[in-house]
Amino acid sequence: METSPDKPDNPVPPEPVRKRRVLVLSVAVVVLFVKLWVAATTFGTNDVLYFERFAAGVRKVGPVNIYGLHLTALYNHPPLIGWMLLVMNHLTRLGFSFPFLIRVPASVADVVTTLLIFEMLRARRSLREATAAALLVACSPVLFIISGFHGNTDPVFVMFTLLSAYLLIHRPWPALTWPAPALAGVAFALALSVKLVPIVVLPTLLLLAARLGRRQLASFAVGSAVVMLPLWGPVVLRQWRPFHQDVLEYTGSSVRQWGSVEFAHLAHEPTSAITFLTGPGRFLALLFSALLPALLLYWRRDAALPAIGLSLALFLLLSPAFATQYMAWPLAAAYLIDLGAATLYNLSAGALLAEVYNRWNGGLPWDVSLARPLLPKEVAALAVVWALLLLVVIVGLRRITKPAGAERLPMLEQSANPVPHLRPHRVDRTSFLQRGSAAVRR
Numbered sequence: 001m002e003t004s005p006d007k008p009d010n011p012v013p014p015e016p017v018r019k020r021r022v023l024v025l026s027v028a029v030v031v032l033f034v035k036l037w038v039a040a041t042t043f044g045t046n047d048v049l050y051f052e053r054f055a056a057g058v059r060k061v062g063p064v065n066i067y068g069l070h071l072t073a074l075y076n077h078p079p080l081i082g083w084m085l086l087v088m089n090h091l092t093r094l095g096f097s098f099p100f101l102i103r104v105p106a107s108v109a110d111v112v113t114t115l116l117i118f119e120m121l122r123a124r125r126s127l128r129e130a131t132a133a134a135l136l137v138a139c140s141p142v143l144f145i146i147s148g149f150h151g152n153t154d155p156v157f158v159m160f161t162l163l164s165a166y167l168l169i170h171r172p173w174p175a176l177t178w179p180a181p182a183l184a185g186v187a188f189a190l191a192l193s194v195k196l197v198p199i200v201v202l203p204t205l206l207l208l209a210a211r212l213g214r215r216q217l218a219s220f221a222v223g224s225a226v227v228m229l230p231l232w233g234p235v236v237l238r239q240w241r242p243f244h245q246d247v248l249e250y251t252g253s254s255v256r257q258w259g260s261v262e263f264a265h266l267a268h269e270p271t272s273a274i275t276f277l278t279g280p281g282r283f284l285a286l287l288f289s290a291l292l293p294a295l296l297l298y299w300r301r302d303a304a305l306p307a308i309g310l311s312l313a314l315f316l317l318l319s320p321a322f323a324t325q326y327m328a329w330p331l332a333a334a335y336l337i338d339l340g341a342a343t344l345y346n347l348s349a350g351a352l353l354a355e356v357y358n359r360w361n362g363g364l365p366w367d368v369s370l371a372r373p374l375l376p377k378e379v380a381a382l383a384v385v386w387a388l389l390l391l392v393v394i395v396g397l398r399r400i401t402k403p404a405g406a407e408r409l410p411m412l413e414q415s416a417n418p419v420p421h422l423r424p425h426r427v428d429r430t431s432f433l434q435r436g437s438a439a440v441r442r
Contacts, residue, residue, distance in 0.1 A: 017122060020131045021115075028114040028138040032107055035148030038366075039103035044151035045360070045369040047325070048099050049073075051151065055085040055098065062086075067239035067246065076250040079231040080193035081153060099151065106147035109159035113332045114138040116162045120336060123170065124305055133335035136343055141350025142327050145357055149366060152325045153194050158312075158332055160191030161198045165308045168208040168220070181209050181216040185223025193231050196247070197329060200286060200315045203294035204307050211301070251278055252321020257379050259386055261320045277320045285318035296400040303400040309336035310396040317389050324353060324371075330389065337396040345388045352381045 050073040057066040057075065063082025066075055088101045114137045121130035137143070147155050167184035188205055191198040209220040235243050256262065256278065264274050289311055297307040313330040327349045334342035356378055360369040374382060 016127060020122075020127055021118065024114060024118045024131060024134040024138065025111075027135055028111045031138050031144070032111050035107040035110075035144060036100075036104065038148040039100045039107065040097070042149060042366055043099050043368045044103065044149055045357075046371045048102055048151035051085070051102050052098055054081075055089055055092075058082055058085045059089050064234045064238055067235060067242040074246055074250075076246050077153075078193045078196060078247060079235045080190065083231075084153075102151050103148060106153060106155040109156045110138070110140075110143050110147050113155065113159045113162055116159070116166050117332055117335050120162070120166055120169065120305060129339050133339055133342070136339075136346060137332045137335060140331060140346050142331050142346060142353060145350070145353045146325050146328045149357065149369070150325050154197075154325045154328045157191040157194040157198055158328060160187045160194065161201055161312075162308070162332065164188040164191065164205055165201070165208070165304070168205060168212070169304050171212070177213070177216060178219040181212060181219040182223035184209065185220040185225075186227050188220075189224040189227035189231075193227065197312075197315065200290040201308060201311045203290050204297055204304075204311055207294050207297055208304060251282065252319075253323055255373050256320060256322055257374050258322030258382060259317065259319060262379065262383070282320050285315065285320070289315035289318060293400075296397075300400050300402075305336040306396045306399045309333040310393065310400065313337070313389060313392050313396065317386070317393055324356065327353065327385070330392070334389075334392045337392055337399060341388070341392045341395045345385065345392055348381075348388050349385045352378065352385055355381075 053071055053073055054066065054075055054077070057069045057071055060066075061069060063079070063086050066082055069075070084105065088096075088098060091101055092098050114134050117137050118130050118134035121133055143155060146152065164184040164187035167180045167187065171180045173179055184205065188198060188202070205220070206217070209217045260277050260281075261274060264277060292314065293307040293310040296310075297303055309330070312333045316326055316329045319326070331342075331346055331349070334345055356374065357366065357369055358364065359375075360371060361367065
């Protein structure tokens with residue numbers, strides 16, 4: 001069987017892959033149009049109102065000095081968001097609705113994420129599993145609600161993070177050693193400039209880049225610097241104090257109904273224990289989520305995909321902070337670990353979000369969603385979601401700690417040619433929200 005030039009150790013029959021890719025892309029585009037229709041016909045959540053206020057701040061003082069403004073909602077976003085809002089301000093003057101615009105980046109990002117999941121999995125698992133995983137990401141109820149209705153940027157950083165990993169793992173241009181690592185660095189820096197969460201994946205990405213060679217590691221660093229210096233430099237030099245306080249030291253919403261903090265409340269732990277979890281404990285969670293997958297990947301060279309998924313899943317699992325949009329963090333990456341466990345998390349989280357947002361909207365049809373703390377029955381359901389995310393992590397740990405070689409390249413995709421020895425040729429409405437609670441924040 002002829003091998004693929006961009007993955008020389010993986011036999012790739014082109015026609016079945018092409019058909020599945022078209023299927024995945026077609027479904028993702030159809031879902032995109034539905035999300036955009038929802039974005040065009042609804043207002044969304046409190047976050048849309050907050051972003052409108054941030055956009056007004058950018059109009060007033062620009063995307064750098066906005067960190068010095070004292071806004072009613074805390075501006076806790078990395079530097080790329082200010083420039084995104086600057087572009088949206090220009091588009092609103094052309095007649096576009098801001099509530100629509102703020103949901104376009106996440107909705108489009110989900111299409112790219114879907115394709116990345118397909119391409120990453122088809123090279124390491126069966127074509128059937130790659131197709132199923134990609135379709136489940138494309139049709140995810142979590143991503144539909146967060147990207148199409150909620151109005152935040154979490155799915156955008158997920159896309160850039162997975163793109164960075166894809167470029168380091170698959171290296172689309174094997175004849176050139178530096179473009180893929182450099183672009184991976186650019187993608188990672190863009191992800192970090194949307195939200196700080198991708199920092200947990202950095203050790204794994206650096207290890208992947210280092211394995212390619214010193215020049216490739218340097219290319220990754222240069223690609224990151226090309227983005228970070230112009231975006232972060234002016235903010236650090238001119239607005240360091242508010243940027244450090246509001247972005248780098250942001251601890252999340254004061255309403256914490258998730259994971260370790262919720263369990264501590266249920267166990268009637270002293271206030272000092274909860275203060276530790278939400279203070280120094282959050283840095284321990286960050287370090288553990290960042291270093292453990294990289295250390296395991298150092299031991300198991302062929303476990304790059306589950307290591308990426310494990311970083312994001314562990315971070316949300318251990319995070320003392322919570323907001324509903326955080327559920328999008330590990331969703332796509334969980335499919336790099338295991339189809340079944342990821343789907344259980346996907347569907348359970350989606351069902352919970354549908355119920356919660358329906359209550360916040362006052363029933364169907366959805367339009368303006370006022371975020372409130374979860375009810376006791378919803379907290380119980382959230383504990384089930386947390387347990388299923390724990391299952392994803394456990395499966396990821398088991399997959400990585402299997403003997404080397406267990407993550408085999410697929411050999412099951414048969415050529416359309418029935419003769420086994422022949423080799424196929426490869427062809428390749430704001431007033432209501434103004435009374436809104438700040439219970440759920442970015």
